[in-house]
Amino acid sequence: MFFRLFNEIGIVEQLSRALLEARLPHGLTRPHFTVCNHLIRVKDGQTPLDLARAFQVPKTTMTHTLSGLEKHGLVELRPNPEDGRSKRVWLTPAGRAFRDKAIADLGPVFDDLAGGVDPGRLQAILPALEELRVFLDAYRSAKTGGPPRFGLAQVGRKRDPPRT
Amino acid sequence: MFFRLFNEIGIVEQLSRALLEARLPHGLTRPHFTVCNHLIRVKDGQTPLDLARAFQVPKTTMTHTLSGLEKHGLVELRPNPEDGRSKRVWLTPAGRAFRDKAIADLGPVFDDLAGGVDPGRLQAILPALEELRVFLDAYRSAKTGGPPRFGLAQVGRKRDPPRT
């Protein structure tokens, strides 16, 4: 049962990602969009590590994603006046426009989706998914070792054995 | 709403993947496991393209996954007597053992999961997920162009513009 569940989730993830990226400008991926979206929905000025935590990705992955966004002029990384080690991520006008346009372009897709699948039914699975996500996150932390530890970043993955 | 849904799905996908791969032998990934599992649950002797369709991945990705499985001696690729272009994928005893051991190793995880999240609740979201998956798959085909066309493989993704 769990296998089927995770399998369905994996396939939906692939398909939804392809659906989104087919509608983004060339060179921009779902993470780029989701980060911009997050910076608008929540707030910008967060640190890269904040974002890595929010999306449950290693910080190296977030560095990579942000560098892509910066290269496209969608965000700006400025030093964090409160902490010399870290930076803060700010959206540029282009970044906001990019996000708005992506959402607009997805409108028809969501309309079709709402026509083909009962939105209420999808809405209804959100709490269970969220519960599952929270459990998996906590489970990883629990199994990884001690307390909250740190930001997420590099934990709990498998370790390369020394090359023989 | 759809964003939140796909976001949760994406995160659950990442976390479940990490959870699984942390319990697999080094060098083997979730696709390796899921393919072996599929070959046992459904049947082996399928063609690589059958598998690519089943997992909704491009055929090049399946080639890569199968070559990894073959390198580890978990599957065998033999010519397809009915079609000189294609091959058939057969599990080796090692492949079956690998799948069985992975499932056994995941037992405790699933027990914990069943303890932390109501399994009935997860079970209940399966039909909606499946419906969503079927819709997304059909939608991609519909938008991509005509009829069933081909196997899945390389479609509907964005095209690289000529390098300037």
Place this chain on the structure above:
DNA sequence: TGACTATAGTACGACATCGCACTAACTAAT
């Protein structure tokens, strides 16, 4: 102040994913 530890970010390498282009083989129409 100095020493030790913890944290933020990055450079780098390994590898997975996937689009493009190509070959070989099948199919259809004549």
Place this chain on the structure above:
DNA sequence: ATTAGTTAGTGCGATGTCGTACTATAGTCA
């Protein structure tokens, strides 16, 4: 049989993801 179009699989290159290791800065404690 010839030819054109389609399909199965792969080589290759580009890029996303992530673990390891490193640097710079903070924080803690004496």
